[in-house]
Amino acid sequence: MIALPLAPLWILEYLSALTILILNLLSLRLSQRLVVRDPENALWLFLNWLAIVFFMFSITHLISHALHDLIVYWNHPNLALAQRIFGGFDTVIYVVIASITLFFHRIQRMYRRMEADHHHLEETSHEILALNREMEALVMERTMSEMALGMAHGIRNPLHVIGGFSHRLLRKTDEDDPSRAWATAIAEEARRIEQMVERFEMLAQRKTSFFAQEDLNVIVRSTLELLLPELKAKRISLVAEICSEPLVGRFNKHLLKVALSHLVRNAVEATRPGGTLLVRTAMEQKFAVLIIHDTGRGMPQDVVEKVFVPFYTTKIGGTGLGMVFVRQIVDEHRGIITLDSLVGQGTTVTIRLPHRFTDRPEVGEEFPPPPPPAAPAAPETPETSGTPEPPKDRD
Amino acid sequence: MRRRLSQVCPAVFVLVLLSPRYALAQWVTWYQFGTEGSYVHEIAHLLFAFSMLFFIHEIFHARLQRFRGFRLLVWTWAILTFWNLDAFIGHWADWTLHNPVILGQGWGRELLMYDFQTWLVYVTKIDHSLFLVPAFLLFYLGLRALVQKPGAE
Numbered sequence: 205m206i207a208l209p210l211a212p213l214w215i216l217e218y219l220s221a222l223t224i225l226i227l228n229l230l231s232l233r234l235s236q237r238l239v240v241r242d243p244e245n246a247l248w249l250f251l252n253w254l255a256i257v258f259f260m261f262s263i264t265h266l267i268s269h270a271l272h273d274l275i276v277y278w279n280h281p282n283l284a285l286a287q288r289i290f291g292g293f294d295t296v297i298y299v300v301i302a303s304i305t306l307f308f309h310r311i312q313r314m315y316r317r318m319e320a321d322h323h324h325l326e327e328t329s330h331e332i333l334a335l336n337r338e339m340e341a342l343v344m345e346r347t348m349s350e351m352a353l354g355m356a357h358g359i360r361n362p363l364h365v366i367g368g369f370s371h372r373l374l375r376k377t378d379e380d381d382p383s384r385a386w387a388t389a390i391a392e393e394a395r396r397i398e399q400m401v402e403r404f405e406m407l408a409q410r411k412t413s414f415f416a417q418e419d420l421n422v423i424v425r426s427t428l429e430l431l432l433p434e435l436k437a438k439r440i441s442l443v444a445e446i447c448s449e450p451l452v453g454r455f456n457k458h459l460l461k462v463a464l465s466h467l468v469r470n471a472v473e474a475t476r477p478g479g480t481l482l483v484r485t486a487m488e489q490k491f492a493v494l495i496i497h498d499t500g501r502g503m504p505q506d507v508v509e510k511v512f513v514p515f516y517t518t519k520i521g522g523t524g525l526g527m528v529f530v531r532q533i534v535d536e537h538r539g540i541i542t543l544d545s546l547v548g549q550g551t552t553v554t555i556r557l558p559h560r561f562t563d564r565p566e567v568g569e570e571f572p573p574p575p576p577p578a579a580p581a582a583p584e585t586p587e588t589s590g591t592p593e594p595p596k597d598r599d
Numbered sequence: 600m601r602r603r604l605s606q607v608c609p610a611v612f613v614l615v616l617l618s619p620r621y622a623l624a625q626w627v628t629w630y631q632f633g634t635e636g637s638y639v640h641e642i643a644h645l646l647f648a649f650s651m652l653f654f655i656h657e658i659f660h661a662r663l664q665r666f667r668g669f670r671l672l673v674w675t676w677a678i679l680t681f682w683n684l685d686a687f688i689g690h691w692a693d694w695t696l697h698n699p700v701i702l703g704q705g706w707g708r709e710l711l712m713y714d715f716q717t718w719l720v721y722v723t724k725i726d727h728s729l730f731l732v733p734a735f736l737l738f739y740l741g742l743r744a745l746v747q748k749p750g751a752e
Contacts, residue, residue, distance in 0.1 A: 207702050207709035213724050220727035227735040234742040241746075251672075251742065258735070277701060277708055291640065298643035298683075302650035309657055316661070 210277055217273075221266040228259040246315040250308040257301050264293040332525055335462060339529070342456065342536055356405045360398065367394040415537075420451035420460070420492045420557065421485055427464045428483060434469070439477040445484040451492035453559030455537060463533040466526045467496050467553050474500030474551065491539070491556035503545040511543055637694055641687055648683035651676040667748075671741030675734050682730035689723030692716050 235255035238248040271287035274280045370391035377384040428444055435442050471481050475498045482497040503511070503518075510516040514528045534541040539557040655676050663669040699720075700711035712718055 205711060205713055207700075207711045208721055210701075210708045210710055211706045213721070217724065217727050220732050224727070224731050224735050227732075227739045231735070231739045231742050234739070234746050237746050238742070251745075255738075255742070258738070262735075276699070288636070292636070295636070295640045295643045298640075298647040302643075302646040305650035305654050309653060312657060312661065 214273060217269065218266070221262070221269065225259075225262040225266060228255065228262045231255045232259050246308070246311050250304065250311070253304050254301065257297055257304060261294070261297045261301070264290050264297060268294050332529070335459075335529055338459065339532055339536065342459075346536070352407075353405060356401045359401050363394055363398050363401065367391060367398065370394060415454040415456055417452060418455040418457050418460075420453065420455065420494065420559070421446050422450075423455065423457055423460050424464060424483060424485055424494065427461045427468070431465060431468050431472075434472055435481065438472055438475070440472060440475050441478075441480050443480060443482045445482065447485045447487055449487055451485055451487060451559055453492055453537075453557055455557065456533075459533045459536070463530045463555075464494070464496075466530055470526070471496060471498035471500060471551065474498055474502075476500070487559075488556065490558055492559040494555040494557070495552060497550060497552040499550045502547040502549050502551055504547055508543060508545050637690070641690060644683045644687045644690070648680045648687075651680045651683070655680075666745075668741045668743075668745035671737045671744060675738040675741060678730050678734035678737065682726055682734060685723055685726045685730060688719065689726060692719040692723060696720055 232252075232255040235248070235252040238245075239252045242248055268287060268290035271283050271290060275283050275287055370387050373387040374384065374391060377387060424444075424446065428442065432442065468481065468483070475481060479499040481499075482495070484493075484495040484497075486493040486495070507518060511527050512531050514525060531541050534555055534557070537557050539555055541556075542554045543551065544554075545551040655673050658664055658669050658673050658676075664673060696716055699717065700713060702709045702711060710717065710721060712721065
């Protein structure tokens with residue numbers, strides 16, 4: 205039977221304990237630097253807390269082990285109470301380490317969710333900002349176009365009068381009358397101004413570049429194709445009832461896709477797995493109609509009334525601007541949006557957009573060809589024609 | 600805050616020292632296996648080990664092992680897990696060891712290795728240098744890597 209020396213064991217133990225103490229002190233300083241650099245980082249805070257507890261552990265562990273050895277191997281039973289206290293501290297510290305780590309697990313999960321929400325909110329904000337800019341540009345273009353057309357119309361009316369009178373004067377003036385040249389000049393200049401106005405009108409009409417001849421059915425189909433994976437992921441069956449006739453109108457394809465995507469996503473969120481989403485397009489007398497109906501949880505009347513109120517939302521992390529933009533998009537198309545909902549039965553959103561079935565979109569041609577050069581100013585006299593008819597506005 | 604702590608901590612320590620004996624009843628023989636204190640201490644080691652494993656899982660779940668600093672920290676937690684299991688066994692062996700035979704005096708003391716348990720006590724006492732030093736060295740190196748180059752892979 206052999207006997208092994210205890211001294212090397214003790215030397216090793218206390219040298220190790222001192223090394224651990226120094227390493228933990230250095231680690232504590234490093235963790236504090238991490239926290240100073242980014243005080244809101246949950247991971248750095250956790251590592252700092254852990255470094256603090258590890259440092260405490262290195263002290264109490266060293267003391268409790270030293271006391272234990274003194275009692276057992278050096279016959280100092282009077283140190284028993286101190287050893288029990290430091291041993292108790294050791295136990296407490298292990299529990300604290302475990303608590304911090306397990307608590308951090310929960311915090312980390314919340315932190316990750318907060319980060320994901322933050323990114324989502326940032327993305328949504330960017331999208332909303334881009335959409336807002338697009339809407340502003342659209343409104344500005346439309347306003348400018350309408351103003352230009354209004355101005356052209358305002359100039360054309362007195363021009364008709366001037367042209368008519370100058371032609372009448374020309375007819376009533378003798379060939380050798382010196383004032384005939386003046387009347388000729390007035391008639392020619394009036395004609396030139398009218399040609400300029402016509403060109404101006406043409407340009408103003410071309411300004412409506414945000415709207416093009418589009419088929420609503422095509423827009424709906426392409427949007428649903430994009431969203432199909434989201435519906436499948438939630439096991440929602442899609443029923444698409446697309447009108448057999450093309451629903452052509454002057455639409456902004458991008459904005460309508462944004463609006464439709466938002467409405468479909470809202471419906472998907474509200475519908476339980478196994479539910480049904482119906483998307484229908486139809487033709488009414490003056491409107492292309494789009495209906496989105498879901499079998500979701502529905503909304504009470506007080507919520508329905510506030511759906512289009514800016515910043516009103518029932519979703520956690522929602523901006524309350526989605527439906528506001530949808531309505532603005534519909535408004536920009538001179539359309540109407542209505543929303544009906546019953547709790548437990550689902551929600552129906554109906555959009556009516558004015559259309560023109562006479563203008564079918566042509567491949568590679570967004571706008572109809574410009575009209576032929578304008579005819580010279582009408583030669584009718586004010587007496588025969590009365591107030592000249594204003595030219596019809598073109599969209 | 601620090602001033603208050605420096606006042607409160609010694610006061611608590613003195614209070615514990617001067618408290619009636621029965622308040623410390625559960626501590627009296629805490630290093631002997633079978634007492635409440637020994638159970639609490641052993642369970643605390645297991646809890647410590649479990650939490651370290653949990654943290655390793657957390658690092659991998661968050662895909663932080665791509666970074667050098669976190670890889671070193673994973674090794675820290677892994678070694679600390681082993682240390683806790685070693686300490687669990689070591690404490691059991693130490694606290695259940697009846698009348699260890701110690702020969703000699705002072706620094707020349709020797710432990711008579713008369714059975715397997717004595718060997719277990721002797722071997723598990725090396726755990727400080729075997730496990731704790733590398734564990735805390737890796738903890739320090741991991742933190743240093745995070746401080747110097749947080750995004751280094």
